[in-house]
Every structure is written in structure tokens, then in C-alpha cells.
Amino acid sequence: MTTVLIADDQPLQRMGFRMLLESQDDMTLVGEAAGGAEAVRLIDRLHPDVVLMDIRMPGLDGIEATRRIVAAGSRTRVLILTTFDLDEYAYAGLRAGASGFLVKDALPEELLSGIRAVASGDAVVAPTLTRRLLDAYAHHLPESGEETGSSSAEPEAPHPAIAPLTDREREILTVIGQGWTNAEIAARFHLAESTVKTHVGRVLAKTGSRDRVQAVILAYEAKLVSAS
Structure with missing residues (x-):
């Protein structure tokens, strides 16, 4: 059973994800957060396998939340959710330690497959969108x-x-x-x-x-x- 936490500041978006997750026999929704700081606190308490992390949230955004989750040594895998498939913030999220990203208008089966892949730890790397994003932002690599x-x-x-x-x-x-x-x-x-x-x-x-x-x-x- 894969445990999932949703972090998104849009109630309707959370409801849609919740309904999808609750329809799956192999997934359990353990919590919801409306912001990055709340997500960090809930992950520290609930230890979900995967967190669906929105990037743009008030207060602590999804990138900084991801950075803190990874820095804390959490076993939770972060799946970044972004509005645009070539969003530079999604690249920053991957750099912060996220295990992948999907666009919010992905098909339900794509989102579910992404959750299962990230949770498995031996996922097929670089779905098409991830490769496209890395290709588009390769010139943003750190200069040191x-x-x-x-x-x-x-x-x-x-x-x-x-x-x-x-x-x-x-x-x-x-x-x-x-x-x-x-x-x-x-x-x-x-x-x-x-x-x-x-x-x-x-x-x-x-x-x-x-x-x-x-x-x-x-x-x-x-x-x-x-x-x-």
C-alpha cells in the first residue's frame, strides 16, 4: 500500500487528487496540506511514501519545502506538480531533490503511474516531460x-x-x-x-x-x- 500526501493550496485541486487516490486499492491518502510549511510538518509526522507537491503555494513554496524534506533525510519521495510542462520552477524542484514531476493536467493514469513509479524507488527514469525539461534548462546548470x-x-x-x-x-x-x-x-x-x-x-x-x-x-x- 502506497501512502500519499497532497500539498496544494487549491481546494478543488486537492479534492480532485483525493477522489482519484481514494479510487485506488493500492493507495491511501494520509493527509492534505495547503502550503509548504504545513506539508513539511505533516511529512515529519506521517512519513508518507509520496507527496504530490505543488510548486506555487503561499508562504513556503514547493521548492523550498522539497529542499527541507530532503535535507531532513525523509524517506518520502516528492513528485512535483506544475501547471506548465516546461516550467523553470519544476527544474528547480528536481534540483532540490524531487524524484520527478508531472503537469497538473496529466491523465489520471499518468498521475497514478507516476506515483507508483516514484514510490517504487526503481522507476523508469526520465518520463518524456522530465527529459524535455532537463533539455530545455540544461543551460541553467550551476556554474562552479x-x-x-x-x-x-x-x-x-x-x-x-x-x-x-x-x-x-x-x-x-x-x-x-x-x-x-x-x-x-x-x-x-x-x-x-x-x-x-x-x-x-x-x-x-x-x-x-x-x-x-x-x-x-x-x-x-x-x-x-x-x-x-
């Missing part, structure tokens, strides 16, 4: 050290987060950044899917990535993947 926006990145000075990776693990991170599933990675490298899962787990652990979406962001920052 090896993460500079310069087009003349030096291969001999890799991003520090990928330094501990083996050559194979770096290859795995690259195809994760390209949105490949475990099955596709297994076929490409002629590996068993169980072996791929082991490699992916090691990549996440060594790079400090919270999940595969965070690994995608790292692949962009380390310039293993470039905007298409």
Missing part, C-alpha cells in the same frame, strides 16, 4: 568548478561526484541520463537485468544520488549527456 557552462569542458577534470565510478559504472550513468530502462541497458551491454540493477544501485550509492531522476541530473551536470 567543473560544472561551468563553458562549452570547452575538460575531460581530464571530471565532475567530482563521478570520480569514484568505474568505467562500466560511468557508462551505466551515461545511459541512465539518456533515459534507458534497465531492460534496455541489459540488452545494450549484454548483461542480466539483475546485474544492471546492481550496477545502478552502486552508481546511486557512489554518486550520492537519491534516485534515478537525480542521477539523470548528475549526468547532465557532469556533461556525460548533453541537451538534445
Whole structure:
């Protein structure tokens, strides 16, 4: 059973999400918040598996709320909800530690699939919208050290987060950044899917990535993947 908390300042929007969640046998709505500060408090108390987090809320917005949830070491996964599918704030939300994002007018089955994917921890990375957003805002990457926006990145000075990776693990991170599933990675490298899962787990652990979406962001920052 996946436990879910809704954080949205619009009562009608919360009601719609509530009705959808209550129609599912494998999901339980554990709480609702009308703002980011309330969401942080409820997550600390209720420990839901997933929070549907609106970005634009009065007071503490969804991005800062996400940052605080992640910084607190919460196991709750954040699924950002945004009005526009190329919203720069959604990118900021992913940078803050969200595990993915969806547009608010997504089909019900897309929202439910997104919740299940984020809750699973081994979700297919980078749904189409996430890839589009990362591509559109790749030029917003932070400019510090090896993460500079310069087009003349030096291969001999890799991003520090990928330094501990083996050559194979770096290859795995690259195809994760390209949105490949475990099955596709297994076929490409002629590996068993169980072996791929082991490699992916090691990549996440060594790079400090919270999940595969965070690994995608790292692949962009380390310039293993470039905007298409």
C-alpha cells in the first residue's frame, strides 16, 4: 500500500487528487496540506511514501519545502506538480531533490503511474516531460568548478561526484541520463537485468544520488549527456 500526501493550496485541486487516490486499492491518502510549511510538518509526522507537491503555494513554496524534506533525510519521495510542462520552477524542484514531476493536467493514469513509479524507488527514469525539461534548462546548470557552462569542458577534470565510478559504472550513468530502462541497458551491454540493477544501485550509492531522476541530473551536470 502506497501512502500519499497532497500539498496544494487549491481546494478543488486537492479534492480532485483525493477522489482519484481514494479510487485506488493500492493507495491511501494520509493527509492534505495547503502550503509548504504545513506539508513539511505533516511529512515529519506521517512519513508518507509520496507527496504530490505543488510548486506555487503561499508562504513556503514547493521548492523550498522539497529542499527541507530532503535535507531532513525523509524517506518520502516528492513528485512535483506544475501547471506548465516546461516550467523553470519544476527544474528547480528536481534540483532540490524531487524524484520527478508531472503537469497538473496529466491523465489520471499518468498521475497514478507516476506515483507508483516514484514510490517504487526503481522507476523508469526520465518520463518524456522530465527529459524535455532537463533539455530545455540544461543551460541553467550551476556554474562552479567543473560544472561551468563553458562549452570547452575538460575531460581530464571530471565532475567530482563521478570520480569514484568505474568505467562500466560511468557508462551505466551515461545511459541512465539518456533515459534507458534497465531492460534496455541489459540488452545494450549484454548483461542480466539483475546485474544492471546492481550496477545502478552502486552508481546511486557512489554518486550520492537519491534516485534515478537525480542521477539523470548528475549526468547532465557532469556533461556525460548533453541537451538534445
